[in-house]
Amino acid sequence: xxxxxxxxxxxxxxxxxxxxxxxxxxxxxxxxxxxxxxxxxxxxxxxxxxxxxxxxxxxxxxxxxxxxxxxxxxxxxxxxxxxxxxxxxxxxxxxxxxxxxxxxxxxxxxxxxxxxxxxxxxxxxxxxxxxxxxxxxxxxxxxxxxxxxxxxxxxxxxxxxxxxxxxxxxxxxxxxxxxxxxxxxxxxxxxxxxxxxxxxxxxxxxxxxxxxxxxxxxxxxxxxxxxxxxxxxxxxxxxxxxxxxxxxxxxxxxxxxxxxxxxxxxxxxxxxxxxxxxxxxxxxxxxxxxxxxxxxxxxxxxxxxxxxxxxxxxxxxxxxxxxxxxxxxxxx
Amino acid sequence: xxxxxxxxxxxxxxxxxxxxxxxxxxxxxxxxxxxxxxxxxxxxxxxxxxxxxxxxxxxxxxxxxxxxxxxxxxxxxxxxxxxxxxxxxxxxxxxxxxxxxxxxxxxxxxxxxxxxxxxxxxxxxxxxxxxxxxxxxxxxxxxxxxxxxxxxxxxxxxxxxxxxxxxxxxxxxxxxxxxxxxxxxxxxxxxxxxxxxxxxxxxxxxxxxxxxxxxxxxxxxxxxxxxxxxxxxxxxxxxxxxxxxxxxxxxxxxxxxx
Numbered sequence: 001x002x003x004x005x006x007x008x009x010x011x012x013x014x015x016x017x018x019x020x021x022x023x024x025x026x027x028x029x030x031x032x033x034x035x036x037x038x039x040x041x042x043x044x045x046x047x048x049x050x051x052x053x054x055x056x057x058x059x060x061x062x063x064x065x066x067x068x069x070x071x072x073x074x075x076x077x078x079x080x081x082x083x084x085x086x087x088x089x090x091x092x093x094x095x096x097x098x099x100x101x102x103x104x105x106x107x108x109x110x111x112x113x114x115x116x117x118x119x120x121x122x123x124x125x126x127x128x129x130x131x132x133x134x135x136x137x138x139x140x141x142x143x144x145x146x147x148x149x150x151x152x153x154x155x156x157x158x159x160x161x162x163x164x165x166x167x168x169x170x171x172x173x174x175x176x177x178x179x180x181x182x183x184x185x186x187x188x189x190x191x192x193x194x195x196x197x198x199x200x201x202x203x204x205x206x207x208x209x210x211x212x213x214x215x216x217x218x219x220x221x222x223x224x225x226x227x228x229x230x231x232x233x234x235x236x237x238x239x240x241x242x243x244x245x246x247x248x249x250x251x252x253x254x255x256x257x258x259x260x261x262x263x264x265x266x267x268x269x270x271x272x273x274x275x276x277x278x279x280x281x282x283x284x285x286x287x288x289x290x291x292x293x294x295x296x297x298x299x300x301x302x303x304x305x306x307x308x309x310x311x312x313x314x315x316x317x318x319x320x321x322x323x324x325x326x327x328x329x330x331x332x
Numbered sequence: 333x334x335x336x337x338x339x340x341x342x343x344x345x346x347x348x349x350x351x352x353x354x355x356x357x358x359x360x361x362x363x364x365x366x367x368x369x370x371x372x373x374x375x376x377x378x379x380x381x382x383x384x385x386x387x388x389x390x391x392x393x394x395x396x397x398x399x400x401x402x403x404x405x406x407x408x409x410x411x412x413x414x415x416x417x418x419x420x421x422x423x424x425x426x427x428x429x430x431x432x433x434x435x436x437x438x439x440x441x442x443x444x445x446x447x448x449x450x451x452x453x454x455x456x457x458x459x460x461x462x463x464x465x466x467x468x469x470x471x472x473x474x475x476x477x478x479x480x481x482x483x484x485x486x487x488x489x490x491x492x493x494x495x496x497x498x499x500x501x502x503x504x505x506x507x508x509x510x511x512x513x514x515x516x517x518x519x520x521x522x523x524x525x526x527x528x529x530x531x532x533x534x535x536x537x538x539x540x541x542x543x544x545x546x547x548x549x550x551x552x553x554x555x556x557x558x559x560x561x562x563x564x565x566x567x568x569x570x571x572x573x574x575x576x577x578x579x580x581x582x583x584x585x586x587x588x589x590x
Contacts, residue, residue: 180449183457185439187446192433195422198384201404202414203500204437213443 020172027164035160037276039232042164042171043225044268048252049178049261050221055250056259057187058214059194060109064121065222065249067128070241071098072223073230074132074139077147082138087150091227098223099216106215110208125246132238144237147230160232167228174221178261181217190214191259255296257303266304335360336504336536341390343373343380343560350376351387352560358504358553360395361534363526365541365551365568369580372557374540375417378506382414383407394503409437413502417509417540419489421496423482427473430481430492431464434499467495472521486513491522498529505529506538511546519543523550548572556580 027035051065076094079085085093105124109117132139139145149157150166157163181187189210192200201207230236248271256267274292278285300307334357343351351373358364366374380387383404392400399407421430439460441453468474471491476484481492490513497505510526511519523546529535541547547554548568556564556571558580564571571577 176449177447180453181446184441184446184453185436185460186443188429188433189436191422191425191429192436195424196420199416199420199422201384202382202408202412203434203496204405204408206403206405217447 023168024165027161032160035164036232037272039160039164039167040229041269041272042167043228043232044249044252044272045171045265046174046228047222047225048249048256048264048268049174050218050225051249052253052256052259052261052264053178053181053187053190053221054214054218056253056257056263057182057190057194058211059190060211060214061114061118062121062215062218063118063243063246063250064105064125064128065218066241066243066245067125068098068102068219068222069226069229069245070128070132070236070238071101071219072226073147073236073241074145074226075223076227077145077230077236078138080148080150081146087231088152091150091224094227095220095223098226099220102215102217102219103212105219106212109215110211122243125243129238129242132241140237142238144235146235147233149231149234163232167232170224170228174224175261175265178221178264182259182261186210186213194259251293255293255303257305260303260305263303263305270304334358335362335395337391337393338377338381339391339393341377341380341392342388343376343385344388349560351380351557353390354557354560354562356538356555356562358536358538360536361530362553363530363537363539363551365539365547365554366557367541367544367547367554367571368557371559372580373560374557375508376560377557378414378508378538378540381407381506382412408500408502411501411503412506413497413500413504414506415490415493415497415508415510417512419486419493421481421489421492424480426478426480427484427492428461428464428468428477431467431496431499432460434496435460435463437500464499467499471495471525487515487518490514491518494522494525498535502535504536504538506540508540509542510539511541511543519546526550 027038030038047065047069050068051062054060054062072094075097076087076090079090079093080087083090105121108120112120133142135141136143149163151157152162152166155162157166181190189200189205192203192205193207193210197207200210226241229240233240252267252271253264254267255270256265257263275285275289278288281288336356336358338354338356340353340355341351342349342353354373354377356364356366366377368374376385379385381392383402383406387400390400391398394411397410399410399412402410422433425433440456441450445453445456465477468477471494473488473491473495476488481489484492490510494507494510507526511522514522526537526539527550530537539547539551541550551568554564554566554568554571555562556574556577558576563576563580564574566574
């Protein structure tokens with residue numbers, strides 16, 4: 001029963017390999033602006049993966065994902081610029097601080113569901129915004145705070161290309177962790193409590209603990225993403241982490257596919273690149289964005305991730321069978 | 333002292349006593365039936381024993397270990413398992429994923445291992461899936477392994493629910509109408525499975541069942557509830573002749589005509 005014995009090279013592995021090679025090689029053919037945009041895609045992937053674990057898998061709605069991103073961004077930047085820590089120490093610490101706040105938010109959230117949870121997380125978002133503006137000695141207040149690029153082996157990652165590769169490595173690590181979580185007892189407990197808290201409990205799943213873990217993980221991913229974001233952009237202010245940012249990540253996971261890592265990836269790339277493509281519409285770009293979003297949700301309600309199996313099904317000539325995808329079955 | 337005892341259990345909803353001082357005693361590996369008209373409090377009793385709803389009074393003890401003050405997941409860890417009247421499978425997940433969730437109580441990886449994806453975690457994962465795959469074969473579900481359960485007929489869902497509960501390796505298993513929605517061959521399959529679960533694995537079974545033929549052939553002892561109270565207990569033959577039971581089922585005055 002060794003893994004080697006059951007491991008086969010499937011078209012999925014081939015596709016993943018091609019994607020990885022593209023992610024490494026393609027940027028060489030493009031300029032700095034595209035490297036910056038690609039890095040933004042990767043950061044959004046990390047942050048979306050965290051939210052998808054919490055909302056898509058564990059079924060807990062959160063409108064304050066941008067707050068955890070902010071905590072990671074400000075925490076990492078503060079630790080680097082004011083405390084003088086290395087970025088590589090400060091970044092995981094920023095993630096851990098965000099996770100601690102996730103834990104703190106998790107406790108009141110244990111007793112709440114649905115709309116009530118949404119309202120509490122909205123309150124948390126407002127509070128975090130207020131704290132950022134009211135603590136200018138730490139955060140720079142409304143005027144914002146500059147952040148710097150880290151150095152690696154004595155070489156500052158000033159170019160967008162070099163920083164892109166670092167972010168790519170961290171993104172791959174994040175994807176690996178999320179893949180492992182989803183295919184583990186912890187991930188199954190997330191899926192179980194989303195489906196039925198009663199059943200989950202009778203299968204020995206500790207409800208409170210599982211929810212707190214989900215909140216902490218989501219906050220950690222967002223915190224890491226926030227720390228990278230600050231360093232990539234070079235400047236952070238409270239407006240970056242407002243309600244719209246939280247809503248954008250919710251849109252990303254819904255458009256991509258709830259409970260699916262591929263969904264997080266596809267959704268993050270689409271929602272990062274699309275606004276750039278819509279720049280040609282100038283003042284109408286938000287209108288076009290809104291129309292596309294509506295059209296999308298009507299046409300592909302189960303997310304972009306559901307498209308591939310549906311096409312494959314069409315090609316194989318099966319007309320009447322299971323709905324194209326169990327959105328949580330794939331585990332990838 | 334029996335292996336599994338429920339002692340003077342009381343569950344009230346507002347002013348209504350849904351379960352009123354009910355006591356049951358089951359020996360290890362025994363199969364007991366729990367019957368009664370609709371609204372008698374059978375499912376309420378199971379819900380209270382598994383910890384999903386609070387009880388107001390009474391004791392629940394497995395093999396000398398009191399569990400009535402534990403949270404639901406702790407009771408599951410202590411060996412109380414159950415199935416659900418409406419199967420409650422995870423509709424958007426495949427059959428095999430549903431079953432593997434049942435093995436949660438016996439997970440060997442820690443949360444940190446789950447997050448980091450260590451080799452030990454993946455080894456544990458393969459073991460969990462191997463056990464679930466074995467259960468697929470026992471319940472003839474192999475062909476449906478990777479089908480989402482939302483599309484399956486109710487009788488199949490009941491089997492999945494039972495298989496999932498068994499993977500938690502319970503000491504006491506409470507089954508809520510295990511053969512409802514099944515055709516007679518499926519029902520026979522479940523009856524055979526129940527006998528094996530009790531006989532070979534030594535699991536104690538408490539079965540709610542509306543199909544009298546099923547429960548009379550399966551249980552060695554039957555407890556009858558009516559309006560939250562236990563009105564009779566005995567072997568299938570004794571219970572069938574009990575005038576109180578006949579009255580509860582057929583209405584007042586029927587006993588004299590029976």
